[in-house]
C-alpha cells in the first residue's frame with residue numbers, strides 16, 4: 001500500500017530524510033517544512049491512504065492517541081502551552097498533499113492565532129434539517 005509517486009510515502013518510509021520526532025512500524029512523525037509554529041509536526045502513516053475516509057479503522061484509530069503523545073512531548077520538550085490537532089481532507093479543506101497526515105501544532109501563550117473561523121448563525125430548524133441530511137447519508 002505504497003504509492004511510488006507520493007512524497008509522503010517516501011518520507012514516511014525513510015527514502016527521503018526528514019526531521020523525525022517519532023517512528024514505529026506503522027507511523028513516522030516529522031517536522032513540517034513550513035511550520036505554523038516551532039515544532040509543527042505531521043503524523044504520516046507508512047501505508048498510503050489519500051485521506052481519513054480511505055484509511056482502515058485500525059490505522060485511523062491510532063492517530064488520535066499518537067497525536068496526544070506528540071502534543072504532550074511538545075509541551076514538555078518545547079514549553080508549548082497547548083496544541084492543535086488538525087487534519088485536512090480534500091483540496092476545499094486545505095489538503096495539499098494527498099497522503100493522509102495529521103498536523104500537531106504546538107501553541108504558545110501570546111502567539112498568533114493559527115486555527116480559527118468566524119462563527120456563523122444557524123436557526124435550530126436549519127440545524128435539524130442539516131443533521132437529517134447527514135444522518136441519512138451514513
Ligand code: 5GP
Nearest residue numbers: 007018030031032033034088094095096097
Ligand atoms: P495539508 O495542507 O495537505 O494538510 O498539509 C501539507 C503540509 O505538508 C504543509 O503544512 C506543508 O508545509 C507540508 N509539506 C509539504 N511538503 C513537505 C515536505 O516535503 N516535507 C515536509 N517536512 N513537509 C512538507
Ligand code: ZN
Nearest residue numbers: 006009048099
Ligand atoms: Zn503516500
